[in-house]
Amino acid sequence: MEVDLTNIKTIGFDADDTLWVNETYFRETEENFAELLESYETKNKIDQELFKMEMKNLELYGYGIKGFMLSMVESALELSNNKISPEAILKILSLGKNMISHPVELLDGVEEVLAKLQPKYRLIVLTKGDLLDQERKLEKSGLSKYFNHVEVLSDKKEKNYMNLLEHLEINTNEFLMVGNSLKSDVIPIVNIGAKAIHIPFHTTWAHEMVSSEEEQVNDHLKLGSIRDILKYMN
Incomplete structure (x- = not known):
C-alpha cells in the first residue's frame, strides 16, 4: 500500500519489541x-x-x-x-x-536507523508499561541520545495519543508511529488521522491480537525490518 509520508516531521517509536526484545x-x-x-x-x-x-x-x-x-x-x-x-x-x-x-537486547538495525533519522526528524518514544522499568531499559539501551521526548503511557488508545500530540504541539498529519502492535501502534494512530508503520515481532502477546477484519486497516505500511524505514524516510 502506498502511504504518503512527505509531511512527516515527528516519528514516534514503540519500545518493547520495536527497539528491543521484550x-x-x-x-x-x-x-x-x-x-x-x-x-x-x-x-x-x-x-x-x-x-x-x-x-x-x-x-x-x-x-x-x-x-x-x-x-x-x-x-x-x-x-x-x-x-x-x-x-x-x-x-x-x-x-x-x-x-x-535482564540486559537490554536491541533489535537488529535499531541504532543505525535512529542515527540516520535523528538529524532530520523529531524522534520520540511512546510506550506502555511501568515508568521506572521503561526508563531503566532506555538508559541501559544507550538510545536516549536519539530522542527528544520519552512518554510512558498507561494505555495506547486514541484519546491517549490525541492528548499527547496536543501536549507536544504535534499535528496529526505530521506524525508517524512505528511499532510492532496493530492494536496499540497502528489502528488508533490511523483512526486519529496520523500515519503508522507496522513491524511485526515474531511473538505477540495474546492481549495485542486483533481480528482478521482489523488487520485490513489502511493508511499504514507493513515492513519486515526497522531498516526498511530508511527506504521511505531517508
Whole structure:
C-alpha cells in the first residue's frame, strides 16, 4: 500500500519489541512459572489462568513486569488452593526480578536507523508499561541520545495519543508511529488521522491480537525490518 509520508516531521517509536526484545522474556518466564506449578495443574491450564489473572488485574496494575509478577503470585495461590510454599513464592518473585534486571537486547538495525533519522526528524518514544522499568531499559539501551521526548503511557488508545500530540504541539498529519502492535501502534494512530508503520515481532502477546477484519486497516505500511524505514524516510 502506498502511504504518503512527505509531511512527516515527528516519528514516534514503540519500545518493547520495536527497539528491543521484550515479549520473548515474558514467554520464557511463563514456561518457568508453569514448571513451578506442574504438580497442581497442566501447563495449558496454568497458562490460561495466568492470562485471565493478568487481564483481571490490568486496570489495577497497568502494563509491565511488576503487574505480571503480582499476577503470577495470585495465580499460584489460586491454582494451588493456597497450598503453594513460601519458597515457591520467592522463586516466582525471583523470576520477575530476573526479567527486570535482564540486559537490554536491541533489535537488529535499531541504532543505525535512529542515527540516520535523528538529524532530520523529531524522534520520540511512546510506550506502555511501568515508568521506572521503561526508563531503566532506555538508559541501559544507550538510545536516549536519539530522542527528544520519552512518554510512558498507561494505555495506547486514541484519546491517549490525541492528548499527547496536543501536549507536544504535534499535528496529526505530521506524525508517524512505528511499532510492532496493530492494536496499540497502528489502528488508533490511523483512526486519529496520523500515519503508522507496522513491524511485526515474531511473538505477540495474546492481549495485542486483533481480528482478521482489523488487520485490513489502511493508511499504514507493513515492513519486515526497522531498516526498511530508511527506504521511505531517508
